[in-house]
Amino acid sequence: MSTTITIKHLSKHFGTVVALDDVSLVIEPETFVTLLGPSGCGKTTLLRCVAGLEDPDGGEIYVGNKLVFSHPQGISLPPGQRELGLVFQNYALWPHMKVDKNITFALEIQKMPKVEMQKRVKESLQEVQMEGYEDRYPREMSGGQQQRIALARMLAYRPKVFLMDEPLSNLDARLRMDMRVELKRLHHISGATTIYVTHDQVEALTMSTTIAVMKEGRLQQFDTPDKIYHFPSNLFVADFIGNPKVNLLDGVVSGKNSVDLGKFKIPINTSYATGKVVVGIRPEDITIFERPEPGAVEFSAYSVLPAGADSTIIARLGEMELTIRVMGISKIRMDEKIWLKFDPQTLNLYDKESGLLIAS
Amino acid sequence: MAVPAIAAQTSSQRLLASTRRFSRWLTSTRVVLSLAMLAVMFVMVVIPLYKLVEITVTWQAHDLTRVPTAVEGEFTTFHWVRMLTGIIGKIYTYTPLQHSMTIAVGSTLLALVIGGSLAWLVVRTDMPGRKLVNQLAVLPYIMPSWTLAQAWLVFFKNRTTGGTPGVFEFLVGQAPPSWLSYGPVPIIICSALHYYTFFFLFVSAALISIDSNLEEAGDLMGASRWRILRKITMPLVLPAILSGVIMTFSKVMGTFGGPNILGLPIRYYTLATMIRGSLAAGEGGDAFVLAIVLILLAITTIYINQRLVGTRRSYETIGGRGFVAQASKLGKYKRAFQIAVIIFQILVIAVPIGLLLWNTLMLIDGNYSLSNFTLQHWIGAANTHYNSGEPGVLLNPKIWQTAWNSIKLSLFTAFFTALLGIILGYAIVKGRGTRLSKLVEQLAYIPYVIPGIAFGAVYIAMFARKLGPIPPLYGTFALLVIVSVSKHLPYSSRSGVSAMMQVGHELEEAGMVAGANVWQRFSRIIFPLTKSGFMSGFLMTFITTMRELSLIILLVTPATQLLASQTMFYTENGDAQMANVVILILIAIVVAGNFIIGRFSRGGSLRKGLGM
Numbered sequence A: 001m002s003t004t005i006t007i008k009h010l011s012k013h014f015g016t017v018v019a020l021d022d023v024s025l026v027i028e029p030e031t032f033v034t035l036l037g038p039s040g041c042g043k044t045t046l047l048r049c050v051a052g053l054e055d056p057d058g059g060e061i062y063v064g065n066k067l068v069f070s071h072p073q074g075i076s077l078p079p080g081q082r083e084l085g086l087v088f089q090n091y092a093l094w095p096h097m098k099v100d101k102n103i104t105f106a107l108e109i110q111k112m113p114k115v116e117m118q119k120r121v122k123e124s125l126q127e128v129q130m131e132g133y134e135d136r137y138p139r140e141m142s143g144g145q146q147q148r149i150a151l152a153r154m155l156a157y158r159p160k161v162f163l164m165d166e167p168l169s170n171l172d173a174r175l176r177m178d179m180r181v182e183l184k185r186l187h188h189i190s191g192a193t194t195i196y197v198t199h200d201q202v203e204a205l206t207m208s209t210t211i212a213v214m215k216e217g218r219l220q221q222f223d224t225p226d227k228i229y230h231f232p233s234n235l236f237v238a239d240f241i242g243n244p245k246v247n248l249l250d251g252v253v254s255g256k257n258s259v260d261l262g263k264f265k266i267p268i269n270t271s272y273a274t275g276k277v278v279v280g281i282r283p284e285d286i287t288i289f290e291r292p293e294p295g296a297v298e299f300s301a302y303s304v305l306p307a308g309a310d311s312t313i314i315a316r317l318g319e320m321e322l323t324i325r326v327m328g329i330s331k332i333r334m335d336e337k338i339w340l341k342f343d344p345q346t347l348n349l350y351d352k353e354s355g356l357l358i359a360s
Numbered sequence B: 001m002a003v004p005a006i007a008a009q010t011s012s013q014r015l016l017a018s019t020r021r022f023s024r025w026l027t028s029t030r031v032v033l034s035l036a037m038l039a040v041m042f043v044m045v046v047i048p049l050y051k052l053v054e055i056t057v058t059w060q061a062h063d064l065t066r067v068p069t070a071v072e073g074e075f076t077t078f079h080w081v082r083m084l085t086g087i088i089g090k091i092y093t094y095t096p097l098q099h100s101m102t103i104a105v106g107s108t109l110l111a112l113v114i115g116g117s118l119a120w121l122v123v124r125t126d127m128p129g130r131k132l133v134n135q136l137a138v139l140p141y142i143m144p145s146w147t148l149a150q151a152w153l154v155f156f157k158n159r160t161t162g163g164t165p166g167v168f169e170f171l172v173g174q175a176p177p178s179w180l181s182y183g184p185v186p187i188i189i190c191s192a193l194h195y196y197t198f199f200f201l202f203v204s205a206a207l208i209s210i211d212s213n214l215e216e217a218g219d220l221m222g223a224s225r226w227r228i229l230r231k232i233t234m235p236l237v238l239p240a241i242l243s244g245v246i247m248t249f250s251k252v253m254g255t256f257g258g259p260n261i262l263g264l265p266i267r268y269y270t271l272a273t274m275i276r277g278s279l280a281a282g283e284g285g286d287a288f289v290l291a292i293v294l295i296l297l298a299i300t301t302i303y304i305n306q307r308l309v310g311t312r313r314s315y316e317t318i319g320g321r322g323f324v325a326q327a328s329k330l331g332k333y334k335r336a337f338q339i340a341v342i343i344f345q346i347l348v349i350a351v352p353i354g355l356l357l358w359n360t361l362m363l364i365d366g367n368y369s370l371s372n373f374t375l376q377h378w379i380g381a382a383n384t385h386y387n388s389g390e391p392g393v394l395l396n397p398k399i400w401q402t403a404w405n406s407i408k409l410s411l412f413t414a415f416f417t418a419l420l421g422i423i424l425g426y427a428i429v430k431g432r433g434t435r436l437s438k439l440v441e442q443l444a445y446i447p448y449v450i451p452g453i454a455f456g457a458v459y460i461a462m463f464a465r466k467l468g469p470i471p472p473l474y475g476t477f478a479l480l481v482i483v484s485v486s487k488h489l490p491y492s493s494r495s496g497v498s499a500m501m502q503v504g505h506e507l508e509e510a511g512m513v514a515g516a517n518v519w520q521r522f523s524r525i526i527f528p529l530t531k532s533g534f535m536s537g538f539l540m541t542f543i544t545t546m547r548e549l550s551l552i553i554l555l556v557t558p559a560t561q562l563l564a565s566q567t568m569f570y571t572e573n574g575d576a577q578m579a580n581v582v583i584l585i586l587i588a589i590v591v592a593g594n595f596i597i598g599r600f601s602r603g604g605s606l607r608k609g610l611g612m
C-alpha cells in the first residue's frame, strides 16, 4: 500500500466563516501526517473534505492517482468510492449493532463471503486487542474500548488511507499514552498513509512523520516534527509548539551579529537580519550558571518548579521574564541570583512586522 | 514537494463543471426529498389556500340568481362587502366573531387558573398524591373535546328547546336557567376543562426547569418571597403562560364540537359553527370569507406570541426531569388542597363519563326511574320507536362501518404522517442552514396556523370541483386522508426533525464512508435508530385523528362517516343517547391508545404532540 494524497489549493467557507483558505499539501505514501492547530482552525473540515463528507468551494484532491475532488472540473466522488477509512472523534459506532455487526457492515456492502468476513472480524479485533468482544453493544463498553472498536471497524475493510479525527481526545491521560503506542505500531505495520487530526502538540510531535500546523484555515508550516520544533517558520508556530512555551523577546538588530534586547545584547550568527526582530529561544536552550560567567547575564530566580525528570525555572530581570528548562531537579532557590547564557546556534530570529522566520 | 498549480479552464470546461455541480446538488438525497415535499405541500396546502381566497373574490354559480349582473368566475368584492357590512355582516360575521372571542377569552382565562394552579400544586408543593394527580391531569385533554359538552347537556339541559328534562331538573325539581344550560357559560367551562392541559404542561415544565438553586440564592440574599416571585419565578414562568394562552386561544377560536352542542339550541353561533351553517346553506363564498377571517385571527395571535415569547421553541416542554426538591409547605391545608383536587378530577373525568353512561342506559331520555333501565342503545334490535329505527350501536352495521372508517382513516393518517415525518426530518435536518431546508420547514408549519374547521373549508374550496389533473375528491375517503395528513404536517415535521436530530450525523456519515448507498444507510442505520420515535408518533397521530372533529366535520358524507362526526349527527338528530354510546366507545379507544403510547415512550409524546 502506498498512496499519495495531494491537496491543491483547497478552500471552504461556511457562511462568512473561512474554514479553509488555499490549503495545499502533498502527503507522501506511508507517512503519518498530523493536522495540528488550535480548536476551530479547520482541521476537521480539511479531513472531512478529504473523506468526501464536505464539498470544498475550490481546489482539488487526489487520492493516489485518482482525482476524487475537483472544483474546476465539477467532480466529487462520494466517500464510499474514495477507498479511505475514517475514525470519528466521537467514534460514531452504530449503537444498535453489536461489535461484529459494526465491523462487518462495510464488508457486507462489499458483498464479502461470510467466512472471509468472520476472519476479518477476528483479525481486526486481534489488531486492537479486543478479541472476545464480538457480542457486545457499544454502550456495554468503556470509552477506551469503543475507541478500539472504532479502529477495528476501519481496519477491517483495509482502506488505503486512514483518516482520524482526534481519536484520543475523549480518553483519559493514561489510556491516551497507551493508545499512542498502539496507533504508532498499527501505522508501522500497515503502512497505510494516515492523516491524523489533533490539537495536542505533544501527540503531534510523538506520532508524526510530518506535521501540518494550521491557523484560521491556513497552513502555517508543513514539516517534520524536528523542523517544526527547532525551526518554526513563524511566531504562531513557535508559540504553539513546545511546553513550556518558547521565550519570545522583542529586540533590535544592533551592529553586526548582535541583537539589543534593551537590558542587554545577545550575539547572533547571521547578518541577514536588520531592524526590529523577535528572538525565539527554547527554554532548554538557555544555560544556567549559579555564579558569574563571561557572556552570561544576571537574572533572579522568580520561581522554581521541579517536575522530576526536569525543572522549570522562571527568571526575571526587571520586566523581562524568561522560562528555562533544565534536566533533573534543580537546586536553585527562589530569589537567588542566576546567570543565563544564550547559544547563538539555537536562536531563531523573526521579523517583528510579518512574524516570519528570518534566520536561525 | 511543491504543489503543481491547477490547470486553467476554458469557458466551456467551466460550464461543464457547474453543470456537474448542479446536477450533483439536484440529485442529492436531501434535495430530491426536499423538492418532493415542496411539491406535495404545494398541492396539499398552498393551492387550497389560494383557491379559498380566489372563491371569495370571484362570482360563484349560485350568485347568478341573486345578482343579475354577475358573471361566473369574474372578479368581485361582492362576498366580502356582503359579509363585512350591514345587517348581514352583523349577523353572519360580527356577532359570531364576538361570540368566538368571548368563549376564547373566557376559556383561556379559566384554563389558565385551573392549569396554573394544578401545575403549581403538583410541581412546587408537598401536597400528597401529586404523582397520581399529574398523571390524571392530562386525561380530559385526551378525551374527545366535546365529551364534556355532551355530558353537560345530559346534566343541565332544560326544555326551552323542547325535548326531555336533564339530571339537574330531576334532582332539583326545577329546570336550570337557560344561561346555565346553553350558550357562552357552559361552552367556556367545557372548553376550559379540556384545554387547561396546555397550561398545566407548559407551566409545570417551566416550574421544573427553574433551577431551584436560583431561588435559593435569592433566599440567601435575604430577598422577600414576593421579590423572589417577581424577579425570578415570574420571568421564567411567563413565557410558558403566554404559550398556553396562544395555544388555548387559537384552539378555542376554531373549535366546533362544544359550540355546536351547547350553542346551536339557542342559536348562539360562533365563527366555526357559522362556517358550517353557511356551507350547509350553499353559501360557499360566505363560508370562505369567515374561514379567512378565522385564519387571519389565528395568524395574528401566533404572530403576537412569537413577538412576545420569541421562537416556536416556547411550545416545547421539557419532560422527565422529576419534581423540584424544594417544595412549598402547605402545612395544615395539605389535606384540604388534596381533597379539592380529588373532587376536581372526579368532576371532570369520572362524573362526565358516568353521566354519559347513565344516559345511554335510559330507554326514554329524561325518565329517571329504574324501570326505564335498558341496553337498547347498546345492543337493542331495531325498533321504530327508538333512535329513528336504528338498532343499538353494537349491533348497528352503520356504526361498524363508521368505526371501520375511523380506524382506517386513523391508520392511514398515522402511516402517512410518520412517513412524511421521516422524509421531512431528513430533508430539514440534513439541509440545516440552507434556504431550501428553511422553506420546507416553514411550509410544513402553515397548517398549524389554520384552525381545523377553516382547514376543512379550504379543502372544500379546493376539491369540490375538478382541478387540472386532480379529480373532484369531495365525498371520497381519500380526501379525509389527505386533509388529516396535511393538518398533521407540522407534527410530522417537528417529530421527524427531533427524531433525526437524535441520530448524530456522524452515524450516517460513517455509513457513507463504509460505502453504503442511501437506501442501505436508511434501512440499516437511520430507520432502526428512529423507529421508536416514529412508532409513538404513529400512535399519537392515530388517537388525535380518531377524536378529531373540527377538521373533518365539513368533509364527511354518509358514505365516509366517522365516529367523531357521527356523534354530532346523532345529537343534531335528537338521538343523544346513541351519540353518547359512540362517544364512550371513542373514549375507550383513545384512552387505550394513550395507554399504549405511555408504554412506548414513557409519557413523553403527548407533550410533543400537543395542539395537533
Ligand SMILES: Nc1ncnc2c1ncn2[C@@H]1O[C@H](COP(=O)(O)OP(=O)(O)O)[C@@H](O)[C@H]1O
Residues within 6 Å of the ligand: A014, A017, A018, A019, A037, A038, A039, A040, A041, A042, A043, A044, A045, A046
Ligand atoms: N457545518 C458547519 N457549519 C458552519 N460552520 C462550521 C461547520 N463546520 C465547521 N464550521 C466552522 O469552521 C471552522 C473550522 O471548524 P473545524 O474544521 O471543525 O475546526 P477544528 O476541527 O480545527 O476545531 C470553525 O470556525 C467552525 O465554527
Ligand SMILES: [Mg+2]
Residues within 6 Å of the ligand: A040, A043, A044, A045
Ligand atoms: Mg475538530
